[in-house]
Amino acid sequence: MPLFTTADKALWRLALPMIFSNITVPLLGLVDTAVIGHLDSPVYLGGVAIGSMATSFLFMLLLFLRMSTTGLTAQAYGAKDPMRLARALVQPLLLALGAGLVIVVLRTPLIDLALHIVGGSDAVLEQARRFLEIRWLSAPASLANLVLLGWLLGVQYARAPVILLVVGNVLNIVLDLWLVMGLHMNVQGAALATACSEYVTFFIGLLMVRRVLHLRGISLEMLKESWRGNIRRLLALNRDIMLRSLLLQLCFGALTVFGARLGSDIVAVNAVLMTMLTFTAYALDGFAYAVEAHSGQAYGARDDSQLLGVWKAACRQSGMVALAFALIYSVAGEHIVAMLTSITQLRELADRYVIWQVVLPVIGVWCYLLDGMFIGATRGAEMRNSMAVAAAGFALTLLTVPVLGNHGLWLALAVFLALRGLSLAWIWRRHWQQGTWFS
Numbered sequence: 370m371p372l373f374t375t376a377d378k379a380l381w382r383l384a385l386p387m388i389f390s391n392i393t394v395p396l397l398g399l400v401d402t403a404v405i406g407h408l409d410s411p412v413y414l415g416g417v418a419i420g421s422m423a424t425s426f427l428f429m430l431l432l433f434l435r436m437s438t439t440g441l442t443a444q445a446y447g448a449k450d451p452m453r454l455a456r457a458l459v460q461p462l463l464l465a466l467g468a469g470l471v472i473v474v475l476r477t478p479l480i481d482l483a484l485h486i487v488g489g490s491d492a493v494l495e496q497a498r499r500f501l502e503i504r505w506l507s508a509p510a511s512l513a514n515l516v517l518l519g520w521l522l523g524v525q526y527a528r529a530p531v532i533l534l535v536v537g538n539v540l541n542i543v544l545d546l547w548l549v550m551g552l553h554m555n556v557q558g559a560a561l562a563t564a565c566s567e568y569v570t571f572f573i574g575l576l577m578v579r580r581v582l583h584l585r586g587i588s589l590e591m592l593k594e595s596w597r598g599n600i601r602r603l604l605a606l607n608r609d610i611m612l613r614s615l616l617l618q619l620c621f622g623a624l625t626v627f628g629a630r631l632g633s634d635i636v637a638v639n640a641v642l643m644t645m646l647t648f649t650a651y652a653l654d655g656f657a658y659a660v661e662a663h664s665g666q667a668y669g670a671r672d673d674s675q676l677l678g679v680w681k682a683a684c685r686q687s688g689m690v691a692l693a694f695a696l697i698y699s700v701a702g703e704h705i706v707a708m709l710t711s712i713t714q715l716r717e718l719a720d721r722y723v724i725w726q727v728v729l730p731v732i733g734v735w736c737y738l739l740d741g742m743f744i745g746a747t748r749g750a751e752m753r754n755s756m757a758v759a760a761a762g763f764a765l766t767l768l769t770v771p772v773l774g775n776h777g778l779w780l781a782l783a784v785f786l787a788l789r790g791l792s793l794a795w796i797w798r799r800h801w802q803q804g805t806w807f808s
Contacts, residue, residue: 376678377686380659384686386527388655389535403709404549405559411637411712415489415629416496416556418640422625423483423497424504426618427472428511433610433749434465435519437603439658440747442523443665447672455587455595457523458578460603461516463596469509476505489629489636496556503560507567514567517574524585525662529577537570609749616753616760620785623763624778627770635775638718641709642726642779645702649694649730650737656687657741664745671807683738691734698726725779732783735790742797746806751796759788 405413438461445453472479480501484494514533521529541562548558582592624643628636660683667676698705702723707716736759743752763785770777800806 374678374682376682379663380656380679380682380686383525383527383662384655384659386531386655387522387658388652389531404545405556411633411715412490412492413496413556414637414640414712414715415493415633417500417559418636418643419484419487419489419493419497419625419629420500420504420556420560421640422622423480423487423501426483426622427479427505428508430611430614430618431465431468431512432515432614433607434461434468434512435515436610436661436744437461437606437747437749438516438519439523439661440606440665440744441603442520443525443662443745444669444747446524447666447669451585451587452591452595454524454585455582455591456599458516458520459592459595460600461519461607462513464607465512465516466509469512472505472508476502476508480505487626487629490633493629493633493636500556500560503557503564507564510567510571513571514574517571517578521574521577521581522658522662523665524581525666526581526584529581533570533574533577536573537566540569541566606747606749609753613749613753613756616756620760620763620782623767624782627767627778628775631770631775634714634718637712638715638722639775639778641706641715641719642722644709645698645705645726646729649691649726650733652694653687653691653730653734653737656683656690657737659683660738660741661745664742665747666745668746668807673807676806680738680742683741687734687738691730694730695727698723698730702726722775722779725783729779729783729786732790733786736786736793739790739793739797743793752793755789755792755796758792759785762788 405417438457442454442457445451445457480498483501484497487494487497514537518530518533521533544562544565545559548554548562552558554561624639625636628639660679663679664676667673667679703720706719706723740752743749763781766781766784767777769780773780797806
């Protein structure tokens, strides 16, 4: 079999732009970590880590806004139905803006609750509070951007998501350097940079969507009517994906919470290592996003040959990329850590756990791809059930933390990723054997 088949080329046409745009997201995390990590105390890095974790937990709990939008949009695109395309944009966009406004209004009690749950030293929690009070003002734009990204991805207009992500994140990085390093605003500067860039990205995204609407023949009258109809399906799908996201965020949040219990140095060093893992995951998610779009299009068109061809191509290409990341971290992992923080004790501590960055890309790539398959087919209930199995395995593995310490936390994460992939693969194989995937 040739290394690059027609399916491989179709996958790369959508995946490559998404990989380049996706890595700007963890690149922002790298800049945040490097900038804050070079301040004179690990308290700042710990505060940003906790603040970022709380933000990720809350906002990514609403990740169903992007995931359901991509699946429904891709299916409408495959079925060549402009009215369904309009509905797939307007309904989740209204949900996103409404949820964002609620977060802005209730952010003070939400911050109090989040910091009470996390715990840790008072100094670190104070920095986290300063970060969150500014960061969560961007909630309406942040959540709306999820919808815009999901819709643009669903119609396979790769150029628009690239512009949306790259421009927003590059602006964020520039503001981050200026506000933190130039104006010495510390954690408040990092939060303000992100909030400003989110709103700029939102307005750029609206311009992109307007252009795509014109290209796809969606009129203003369609948009006015599209807020009605088929809302039950959207809410049911969003419910299942939200529960799935809740379990996901509880597991990742537990890493920070248990890390904080192990000490401020552990939570800070895990923030550095999670930045590396996030960079890998976002790069591999470029393939998952491509699979989402092709899976949804095949589902809408009921084309099993297209679906199977893209799946095989995704396994080949993303598998090679995952191995490349593992090789890079095995050779240069300690040097990457040194670039992210100049604090000696953190660098020495991080070197003990770099091995997990070698292992996790190879384990995690399969669950990313299978997520894409199930999102495109809008099979939210099965994604929810798979995540429940993985979360149970994660919780059981946490029992090793008293014995293994921080290694126990990273082992739990490896088990979590492995179980997600294995359970989704079992469900996918059963559907394929029984011919029920398109039912």
